[in-house]
Amino acid sequence: MTINTSPIIMPDYGRNVQNMIEHALTIEDAQQRQQCADTIIKTMTKLHPEFNNEEQKRIYYDHLALMSGFRLDIQYPYGTPQQDNVLLQPDKLPYNQGNIQYRYYGRVLMTMIVEATKETDPEKQKELSKRIAYRMRLSHHVWNKESVDEQQVKEDIVHISGGKLNCDFPEFHSVFSDPLPSASNKKKKKK
Numbered sequence: 122m123t124i125n126t127s128p129i130i131m132p133d134y135g136r137n138v139q140n141m142i143e144h145a146l147t148i149e150d151a152q153q154r155q156q157c158a159d160t161i162i163k164t165m166t167k168l169h170p171e172f173n174n175e176e177q178k179r180i181y182y183d184h185l186a187l188m189s190g191f192r193l194d195i196q197y198p199y200g201t202p203q204q205d206n207v208l209l210q211p212d213k214l215p216y217n218q219g220n221i222q223y224r225y226y227g228r229v230l231m232t233m234i235v236e237a238t239k240e241t242d243p244e245k246q247k248e249l250s251k252r253i254a255y256r257m258r259l260s261h262h263v264w265n266k267e268s269v270d271e272q273q274v275k276e277d278i279v280h281i282s283g284g285k286l287n288c289d290f291p292e293f294h295s296v297f298s299d300p301l302p303s304a305s306n307k308k309k310k311k312k
Contacts, residue, residue, distance in 0.1 A: 130188045134168055142188050151194070158195045161185060183207045223277060225264035226257055231281060238285040247293075250286050253278065254296045262301050271297045 129136055141161050148154040165181045166173070172180050179199045186193060186202040221228055230253065237249040254274050261269040274297075275288040 131184060134165055134184070134188070138164060138168070139188055142185065142193065146189060146192060154193075155195050158185065158193065223281070226260050226277070230256055230260060234278065234281045234286065238282050246286065247290055250278065250288055251293060251296050253286075254288065254293065258296065259301065268301065 125136065129139055131139075138161065141157070141164065145154055145157040145161060148157055162178075162181050162185065165184065166178075172178060182197050182199055183202050186197070187207055191202070191204050217228070221231065223231070233249075233253050233256070237246060237253060240246045240249060257274050257277065258269055261274075271294065275293070278286050278288050
């Protein structure tokens with residue numbers, strides 16, 4: 122008994138499908154080769170039924186071409202797959218790797234503070250400061266599992282905004298007077 126140690130091109134389909142494709146490459150009659158390819162596609166469909174609709178069936182033919190090394194000469198219903206198109210990798214998305222000074226607040230809160238400093242109306246700026254402080258309080262609580270004091274949030278807002286946001290107004294204290302929502306306040310699921 123010999124063990125086949127050749128690498129499997131697409132492990133999702135297994136060695137048997139790969140062996141079927143290798144056999145199809147040896148068939149010289151075009152009609153028999155087409156019937157063999159159709160049988161292989163049916164087998165692939167049974168192995169992975171998630172691509173069952175008509176639009177996604179092209180994936181099976183792309184995989185068939187890929188596993189045959191683009192050497193299988195059959196009539197492809199969606200046009201002959203080109204190696205450049207099948208192996209095409211999407212461009213990597215740029216990811217902002219900049220340092221976040223206060224990681225427990227996150228980049229969104231930092232952006233909110235910068236945008237709030239651009240507000241010219243003092244009343245709107247106060248309201249934004251209150252909302253930002255509430256979000257900062259929640260974020261700090263989630264990250265550290267403990268409550269944060271009002272003075273710490275004030276200092277952080279002033280520091281992040283470069284002194285452009287003022288948190289010394291009476292309504293600011295109301296953000297810290299309400300208790301934080303906790304997991305115990307949520308309704309328990311019935312069993």
